[in-house]
Amino acid sequence: MKGKVVKHDGGGLQRRHLLFGGAAAGLGAVAAVGLQVVNGAEKAAVQPAAQVQHGSGKVPFYGARQAGIGTAPQAHGVFVALDLHPATTRERVRSLLKLLSDDAARLTQGKAALADTEAELAVHPARLTVTFGFGPRLVHIVAPQQAPGWLKPLPDFSIDKLVPEFSGGDLLLQICSDDPVTVAHAQRMLLKDCRSFAAVKWVQSGFRRAHGTEASGTTMRNLFGQVDGTSNAVPGGEPYEKVVWGDGAIPSWTENGTSLVIRRIRMDLDTWDELDRSGREESVGRKLGNGAPLTGVQEHDEPDFKALNPHGFPVIADFSHMRRSRPDDESQRIFRRAYNYDAAPSGGSVSESGLIFASYQADVDKQFVPIQQRLDELDLLNTWTMPIGSAVFAIPPGCQPGGFVGDGLFTGS
Amino acid sequence: MSKKFIYPLLPVLVATSLALSACGTAETQGTPSSVSQDASASHGASALVVGEPWVKASKDGMTGAFGILSNTTDHDITVVGATSPAAATVELHETVPGSDGTLQMRAKDGGFVIPAKGEFVLEPGASHIMLMGLKSPLAAGDDITFELHTSDGGRLSFTAPAKDFSGANENYEGSHGTDDGHGAMDPSGEASHPASPTQSK
Ligand code: HEM
Ligand SMILES: [Cu+2]
Numbered sequence: 001m002k003g004k005v006v007k008h009d010g011g012g013l014q015r016r017h018l019l020f021g022g023a024a025a026g027l028g029a030v031a032a033v034g035l036q037v038v039n040g041a042e043k044a045a046v047q048p049a050a051q052v053q054h055g056s057g058k059v060p061f062y063g064a065r066q067a068g069i070g071t072a073p074q075a076h077g078v079f080v081a082l083d084l085h086p087a088t089t090r091e092r093v094r095s096l097l098k099l100l101s102d103d104a105a106r107l108t109q110g111k112a113a114l115a116d117t118e119a120e121l122a123v124h125p126a127r128l129t130v131t132f133g134f135g136p137r138l139v140h141i142v143a144p145q146q147a148p149g150w151l152k153p154l155p156d157f158s159i160d161k162l163v164p165e166f167s168g169g170d171l172l173l174q175i176c177s178d179d180p181v182t183v184a185h186a187q188r189m190l191l192k193d194c195r196s197f198a199a200v201k202w203v204q205s206g207f208r209r210a211h212g213t214e215a216s217g218t219t220m221r222n223l224f225g226q227v228d229g230t231s232n233a234v235p236g237g238e239p240y241e242k243v244v245w246g247d248g249a250i251p252s253w254t255e256n257g258t259s260l261v262i263r264r265i266r267m268d269l270d271t272w273d274e275l276d277r278s279g280r281e282e283s284v285g286r287k288l289g290n291g292a293p294l295t296g297v298q299e300h301d302e303p304d305f306k307a308l309n310p311h312g313f314p315v316i317a318d319f320s321h322m323r324r325s326r327p328d329d330e331s332q333r334i335f336r337r338a339y340n341y342d343a344a345p346s347g348g349s350v351s352e353s354g355l356i357f358a359s360y361q362a363d364v365d366k367q368f369v370p371i372q373q374r375l376d377e378l379d380l381l382n383t384w385t386m387p388i389g390s391a392v393f394a395i396p397p398g399c400q401p402g403g404f405v406g407d408g409l410f411t412g413s
Numbered sequence: 414m415s416k417k418f419i420y421p422l423l424p425v426l427v428a429t430s431l432a433l434s435a436c437g438t439a440e441t442q443g444t445p446s447s448v449s450q451d452a453s454a455s456h457g458a459s460a461l462v463v464g465e466p467w468v469k470a471s472k473d474g475m476t477g478a479f480g481i482l483s484n485t486t487d488h489d490i491t492v493v494g495a496t497s498p499a500a501a502t503v504e505l506h507e508t509v510p511g512s513d514g515t516l517q518m519r520a521k522d523g524g525f526v527i528p529a530k531g532e533f534v535l536e537p538g539a540s541h542i543m544l545m546g547l548k549s550p551l552a553a554g555d556d557i558t559f560e561l562h563t564s565d566g567g568r569l570s571f572t573a574p575a576k577d578f579s580g581a582n583e584n585y586e587g588s589h590g591t592d593d594g595h596g597a598m599d600p601s602g603e604a605s606h607p608a609s610p611t612q613s614k
Pocket of ligand 2: 477518543
C-alpha cells in the first residue's frame with residue numbers, strides 16, 4: 001500500500017459553513033411561504049426539512065478563561081475525576097496537561113485529536129467544551145505554594161451520606177456538548193491519553209433538556225420538576241463576574257481562575273411523590289408552573305420574604321430551600337451549572353435520580369461552605385435529598401495557542 | 414536560480430503553510446514545522462510542512478511516527494531519510510500485504526514522494542517513519558524531535574508528542590511475526606518513565 005496522496009483541502013470547513021448558511025436561509029424562506037398556505041398538523045408534516053442542524057456549533061478553546069463555565073449549559077455533561085498514579089512527578093503532570101489540552105483544542109473545534117482512531121466522531125462538536133479542574137494532590141505536586149486554602153474536602157455535614165465512589169479526585173474533566181455521541185468520543189479520547197498517568201476515579205453523566213427542545217436560555221428543570229437555576233447570575237454581568245471570578249473583597253486564587261464544587265445529590269422521587277403540589281412549592285418557596293416566587297407572578301420576580309399569609313406566617317417559609325440558600329450576606333453567592341442524572345435503580349426501587357450539583361465560585365470557603373452550612377442546619381428540601389458525592393477542584397485559567405491549561409502553575413520552579 | 418529569489422520567499426512559504434494548517438485550531442503541540450536554521454537548507458525542505466505529528470509511545474525496540482507531510486510548492490519533493498536523537502536508526506517505511514496475508518512493513522524504496530501542492534499521509538497501517546533501537550523509553554507526553562532529509566539536500570526538523578496507542582502493530586518484514594513491531598507501552602500500570610524525556614541534543 002502506498003502513502004495516501006491527498007490534495008490540500010483547507011477550505012472544506014468553510015465551504016460547509018457557507019452551504020449550511022445558504023441552505024438555512026433558503027429553507028427559512030420556504031417555511032415562511034409554507035406558513036401562508038398550511039397550518040397545524042399539515043404544517044408539521046411539510047416542515048421537517050426546515051430542521052436546523054447545530055452540530056457545527058463551536059465554543060473557542062483558547063482564551064483567558066476556560067470555556068464551559070459561562071458557556072450556556074449544553075444538553076449533555078459528563079464529569080470525570082481521575083487519580084494520578086502514585087509518585088507522579090511535576091514533569092509528568094505537565095506532559096499530561098499538554099496532551100489533554102491539545103486533544104481538547106482539536107476536539108472542541110470539530111477536528112480529530114492526534115491518534116484519534118474514531119476521527120469521524122469528532123466532526124460535530126455541537127458546542128463541545130472541556131473544562132479542567134485540579135484537585136488538591138495535583139496542585140500540591142505542581143505548585144504547592146499556590147494552592148488555595150479552600151482546596152480540600154468540604155467539612156462534614158450532617159446530611160451527607162458520601163460514598164468514595166463519587167468523591168474526591170486529583171484531576172477533573174468536565175465535558176459538555178449538545179450531542180451525547182460527541183461527549184462520549186471526547187471522553188474516550190481524553191481518557192485514552194490519561195492511561196499512562198492516571199486512573200479513573202469516578203464518572204458522572206448528566207443531562208438537561210435536549211438542544212432545541214426549548215428556547216435557549218430557558219432555566220432548566222430538575223427531576224423533581226422544579227425550575228432550577230432562576231436566581232443564578234447571568235454570565236457577562238457584573239454579579240456573575242464577582243461571584244465566579246472574584247473581586248477585591250473575595251479574590252479568586254489566581255486571575256481568571258475559580259473553583260468548582262461537585263456534589264452528587266440523590267433526589268428521592270418515591271417520597272417526593274407523596275407530597276402534594278402545594279407542599280412541593282412550599283419546600284422551595286417557588287411555584288412549579290414557572291418558577292415564580294410564591295410572592296410573585298413571573299419567574300424572575302424578586303421574592304418578598306416579608307410577605308405574610310392570612311394566618312400570619314411568611315408566604316415563603318423560613319425553612320424553604322430558597323430562603324435558606326439565600327443568606328443575607330450578599331457575598332455568599334454561588335453560580336450553579338447543574339445536570340440531572342438518572343441511573344439504574346436497585347433494591348426494588350424504580351428510580352435512582354438526582355442532581356450533579358456543580359457550583360462555581362471564587363472562594364469555596366467564603367461562598368459555598370456558608371450556604372451549605374445553612375442548608376445543613378435547616379432546609380425542608382433535605383427531606384427528599386441526600387448528598388452522596390462531594391469533590392472540590394481549583395479551576396485554572398484558560399490557555400493560549402502553544403500553551404496548555406495549567407501552564408501558569410509551571411512558571412515558577 | 415539565484416539565492417536572491419529563494420530567501421525572500423521563505424517566510425512567505427512558511428506563513429502560507431501555517432495559515433493552511435491553522436484553519437481549525439491552532440496546534441499546541443507538534444506545531445507545524447520549523448524550517449531548519451541551517452543556512453544550507455534548500456528551498457526543498459522549507460516548502461515542506463509537517464502537520465499533526467505524533468509518535469506511538471513505546472518502552473523499547475521499535476515504534477512509528479505519523480503525521481501529514483504537505484508540499485506547498487509546485488514541484489514534487491522527495492523525503493529520502495530521517496533521523497531522531499531518540500533512536501539508533503530511523504527508516505521510512507511503507508506497509509504492504511505479506512505472503513501470509515498480514516500487513517508487513519518495509520523500507521520504502523526511493524523514499525516518500527510528496528506531490529506538488531499535495532500531501533502525503535503517514536498513519537498507522539500505512540506509510541510511517543520507523544524508529545528502531547530506541548535509546549530510552551518513549552513515554553506518553555514526551556516530545557520527540559526529528560529531522561527529515563529531502564533528495565535535494567534540504568532538512569526539516571519537527572517535534573512530535575508521544576501518545577499511547579494500541580494499534581500500529583504491523584510486523585517487520587522478515588521478523589516471522591513474532592516481534593512486536595511498533596512497540597507498546599503498558600498504559601495501564603505505572604509505566605517506567607524516563608527521568609528526563611528524550612532530549613533533542
Ligand atoms: C438536589 C438538591 C437540590 C435541589 C433539587 C435544589 C433546587 C433548587 C431550586 C428549585 C431552587 C430555586 C430556583 C433557583 O433560583 O434556582 C434553588 C435555589 C438555590 N439553591 Fe438549590 N437545590 C439543591 C441543592 C442545593 C445545594 C446543595 C446548594 C448549595 C449548597 C443550593 C443552593 C441554592 C441557591 C444558592 C439557590 C438560590 C437561592 C436564591 O434565590 O438566592 N441548592 N435550588
Ligand atoms: Cu515500520
